[in-house]
Amino acid sequence: MFKLSSVSIDPAALRRELPDQRAGACVTFEGWVRDRNEGRAVRGLDYEAYLPLAEKEGERITLEARSKYPILAAVGVHRTGSLVLGDLAVWVGVTAGHRGAAFDACRYIIDEAKARLPIWKREHYTDGSSEWVNCAVRGDVAQSNQKALGEISPR
Amino acid sequence: MKAVHVQYFAILREQRGLTAEKLETDASDPATLYAQLREQHGFTLPVERVRAAINGDFAPISQVLRDGDTLVFIPPVAGG
Numbered sequence: 001m002f003k004l005s006s007v008s009i010d011p012a013a014l015r016r017e018l019p020d021q022r023a024g025a026c027v028t029f030e031g032w033v034r035d036r037n038e039g040r041a042v043r044g045l046d047y048e049a050y051l052p053l054a055e056k057e058g059e060r061i062t063l064e065a066r067s068k069y070p071i072l073a074a075v076g077v078h079r080t081g082s083l084v085l086g087d088l089a090v091w092v093g094v095t096a097g098h099r100g101a102a103f104d105a106c107r108y109i110i111d112e113a114k115a116r117l118p119i120w121k122r123e124h125y126t127d128g129s130s131e132w133v134n135c136a137v138r139g140d141v142a143q144s145n146q147k148a149l150g151e152i153s154p155r
Numbered sequence: 156m157k158a159v160h161v162q163y164f165a166i167l168r169e170q171r172g173l174t175a176e177k178l179e180t181d182a183s184d185p186a187t188l189y190a191q192l193r194e195q196h197g198f199t200l201p202v203e204r205v206r207a208a209i210n211g212d213f214a215p216i217s218q219v220l221r222d223g224d225t226l227v228f229i230p231p232v233a234g235g
């Protein structure tokens with residue numbers, strides 16, 4: 001299951017959906033809004049998403065995780081809207097019989113979600129400026145973004 | 156000519172000044188239409204950095220556009 005949320009993510013509520021008597025491990029990941037990115041002081045950010053496709057692609061990612069690793073359940077939630085420092089931006093929870101698969105699947109889901117979901121981030125900096133992350137087009141930043149884009153396997 | 160519904164997100168939404176529009180176009184594929192729109196509206200991203208979604212799912216940027224398609228141009232993503 002993978003959903004987008006326009007309101008605060010409640011990890012305790014999400015975790016309550018996971019228990020399973022066959023599970024010996026539960027790995028959860030929380031992505032938080034950090035005060036710096038690429039050397040710039042961040043004061044907050046806005047996430048925008050192409051919602052139906054983001055949820056569809058997120059669902060594909062959790063299904064891929066279930067086929068790659070022996071896990072029991074996988075749940076992901078990603079925020080949209082305006083967030084401030086410390087806010088929870090993304091949450092992933094995985095249960096499995098054993099911890100190895102739970103760790104691996106959780107890592108797979110967050111890594112693929114970052115690379116593939118049609119979600120965009122406008123960062124606001126403490127100097128009052130803001131910009132869409134990964135969308136610069138001049139100089140080194142654009143070149144490094146181009147390289148990063150090329151590393152995403154076409155689907 | 157065909158009618159294509161185009162939706163814009165993030166940097167493209169801001170640069171176009173719209174979230175969606177219906178276009179009558181002779182462009183054969185999203186790449187060609189993007190190049191035309193970029194010229195008209197000054198989109199900063201080159202076509203190489205934009206992906207396409209047609210009718211709700213990712214599609215090749217060279218996929219043939221059909222009358223009535225809904226097209227979304229996808230700028231570089233930044234979730235997480």
